[in-house]
Amino acid sequence: MKYNVCYSLLLAALLLSAGTAYGQLNPVYHNMGGRSARALSGPGACQLADGRWQSGKLRLEPSGHLRIQPAEGESNVYQAGELQGFVLKTDTFGVVRNVSTPSQRIAAAFAQKLYRYGQLTAYKFDPRYTGATETFLGMETANPSYTMDLVLQPATGDAVVVPTGRNAFTQTMLRLVGNCPELATQITKGKLGRQHMRQILQTYASWQQVNPQSAIN
Numbered sequence: 001m002k003y004n005v006c007y008s009l010l011l012a013a014l015l016l017s018a019g020t021a022y023g024q025l026n027p028v029y030h031n032m033g034g035r036s037a038r039a040l041s042g043p044g045a046c047q048l049a050d051g052r053w054q055s056g057k058l059r060l061e062p063s064g065h066l067r068i069q070p071a072e073g074e075s076n077v078y079q080a081g082e083l084q085g086f087v088l089k090t091d092t093f094g095v096v097r098n099v100s101t102p103s104q105r106i107a108a109a110f111a112q113k114l115y116r117y118g119q120l121t122a123y124k125f126d127p128r129y130t131g132a133t134e135t136f137l138g139m140e141t142a143n144p145s146y147t148m149d150l151v152l153q154p155a156t157g158d159a160v161v162v163p164t165g166r167n168a169f170t171q172t173m174l175r176l177v178g179n180c181p182e183l184a185t186q187i188t189k190g191k192l193g194r195q196h197m198r199q200i201l202q203t204y205a206s207w208q209q210v211n212p213q214s215a216i217n
Contacts, residue, residue: 023138037062044068046078046086059089064109064131080108092124098153098158111151114181115198118153118205119177122197124148151196152176162194169194180207 036148039062045055046068056070066086069075085094092113099106109130113125126148150162160176170187178184183203186192192200 011033029107037126040088040129044088047084048078049082049084052112057153058086058131060088060110062129062131064129066110068189080110083110085113086110090118094121094153096123096125096153096159097128099125100161101130106130114150115201116202117198118208120201120204123151123153123159125151125159125161150194152197152201159176162197164194166190166193173200177204180204181213182207 003134006128033042039059041057041059043056044057044058045053046066046117047053053066054070054076056068056075059067059069065077065079066083067075067077080081080095086091087093094113095108097108099109106127109127111125114122114124116122123164143157152160152162154176161174170190173187174184177200178187180203183192183200187200
């Protein structure tokens, strides 16, 4: 019992720690192209919507469900909307809301946390672990084959998928952080792109602290 409590506290610290730590974690899953996703499993803990923690063996299914088997008792299965997040091995996952994929809009899904600055959190979103489907040759199939996306989740509101194309990226980011004059200028001129996302979020978080009344999020 003492071990479980200590382990849960350690995992809670990982989940709630400052954003820069997220970028140092190695992902536990990779883009497999057209291959079907496999369930991810290992020791960890999940945080319920009411803040309570449960530790045990976790298993994230391609259906988007998280199964947790405690040391004693029966296993529990949760959907993304029922949890605040979870820690699986050394990786931290949170929940992104209303994500638009090429085939559908997903109300809530688990995604791997990368880093957080201010009120914006960056996630690595893999549609193959959401239960999403796609149509191929007129047939609906599970485990979509499209690649993982970089997603930004504001503290409130819907998640934003960060486009790879320059024009789409510029339009998307100006809507999100364009009220910061410095970022608006650099993004419009092409000096800041998708590869500079950490810098963009850092700059915007600092600007929000000085101009809280003008912040978008």
